[in-house]
């Protein structure tokens with residue numbers, strides 16, 4: 001820019017400086033990347049982006065920091081950092097806005113991000129409603145029961161006995177954790193083509209997202225590409241967001257439906273998750289009823305059983321009670337579970353699979369780092385302390401869950417009932433803290449209140465901590481009941497005679513240990529002191 005001055009601050013004070021700089025940027029950058037606002041600082045900044053680090057000040061900002069870190073692959077993000085200075089592009093911007101929509105339930109347009117690409121600004125647009133308080137995440141039991149009434153149009157026509165082998169399997173959720181392993185298993189156990197229902201712009205985009213996800217877990221095989229059919233779709237939209245011909249084609253070709261897709265955030269409310277988890281499941285049931293009737297295997301969750309009801313095990317034949325299911329996510333799973341069961345009573349061949357808390361597979365421990373238990377343990381390691389909690393932790397390995405669902409579904413059996421996949425017997429939280437110490441991590445034990453205070457102080461001072469996205473769930477009195485930490489250690493019953501698998505012979509601590517090894521191997525977690 002030609003101003004004749006050499007002092008940068010004098011240049012910045014010159015009349016028309018901002019307009020000239022914007023015109024300069026407009027000549028060289030794509031329109032979307034031209035900055036909407038230009039600020040002049042009096043000193044060189046000190047943060048990662050050149051901006052002084054500013055810590056999140058509330059749960060919405062904390063949530064957005066977590067999303068930015070994931071999307072950008074950057075560890076330390078301040079609320080004043082510019083998205084594009086951190087390496088954001090138009091593609092990552094689209095991914096960011098998708099995540100904000102899914103996890104905060106608020107639609108923000110690209111122009112709004114470009115006009116103010118900092119977390120503080122986005123948090124204002126998202127609003128406090130986006131991270132609901134404990135009380136507002138769920139709805140009351142009467143309202144919940146009323147949500148679980150199957151609409152009249154979900155009704156199968158003439159039902160023929162499902163006959164294996166199935167040739168065209170529809171799978172939702174293949175870009176997720178369980179979905180990746182389920183897809184691997186289906187591909188390995190059958191010769192079927194798999195129609196992957198994925199949020200994407202087109203068919204290739206859908207297959208590419210699935211390929212990348214499988215590759216990330218070491219599950220992709222070159223030959224898989226020819227057996228995958230990409231279905232760019234959205235569970236939260238009528239007819240899955242497909243146009244009429246694509247919907248009819250899918251309904252005509254499919255002969256088996258595996259429904260694993262769902263919004264899985266623990267901090268969102270029932271209302272925020274309903275479109276994907278409840279209405280999306282209805283769309284899947286409608287697809288199964290359309291034309292030739294197709295069996296549906298629904299991936300539910302053991303969280304549909306309330307935690308506080310006592311110490312007796314819950315059997316597979318027992319319908320889960322509405323009372324006591326309080327978290328937004330568990331409530332959506334409860335409603336969808338009940339809708340699937342009702343579709344079954346109307347003659348649709350359905351099976352409900354209810355895993356416990358799913359963790360990394362037995363062979364590699366591979367799991368998403370943001371998985372609740374991984375994030376929780378990593379956060380304790382980062383803080384150097386863990387809370388004393390009288391709670392239980394369950395865990396079931398993802399490969400076991402996937403194998404069990406795929407085996408039952410592909411054999412055409414197990415219909416008309418629920419299958420529990422509780423995994424190993426739950427252990428006390430204290431046992432996992434011991435595991436951290438035994439592995440060589442320096443982690444002291446503190447009363448919950450003191451630990452929570454330390455965590456908040458550390459995060460507000462800008463310390464990196466994997467527990468950041470869960471801060472809204474760490475109440476003053478204890479962790480919110482939405483978190484998969486159980487108050488009672490009773491196992492759920494799986495009925496082997498009915499075809500359900502038995503618990504794998506691997507304990508919770510052993511499973512968690514391999515997840516931590518995996519996080520170290522992928523560079524997500526510092527190795528313990530003992531390992532050097």
Ligand SMILES: NC(=O)c1ccc[n+]([C@@H]2O[C@H](COP(=O)([O-])OP(=O)(O)OC[C@H]3O[C@@H](n4cnc5c(N)ncnc54)[C@H](OP(=O)(O)O)[C@@H]3O)[C@@H](O)[C@H]2O)c1
Nearest residue numbers: 173175176177178199234235236260261262264301357358
């Ligand atoms: N993980 C556990 O501990 C656990 C325990 C019990 C039950 N389950 C159940 O197992 C299933 C899979 O869980 P997960 O751990 O694999 O979750 P995940 O990793 O979060 O995967 C969720 C999947 O659902 C897809 N999805 C979300 N919203 C969608 C939409 N509107 N349209 C199309 N696809 C959408 C996601 O696609 P994107 O990639 O586009 O987001 C992703 O593929 C869920 O039903 C969950 O409730 C999980």
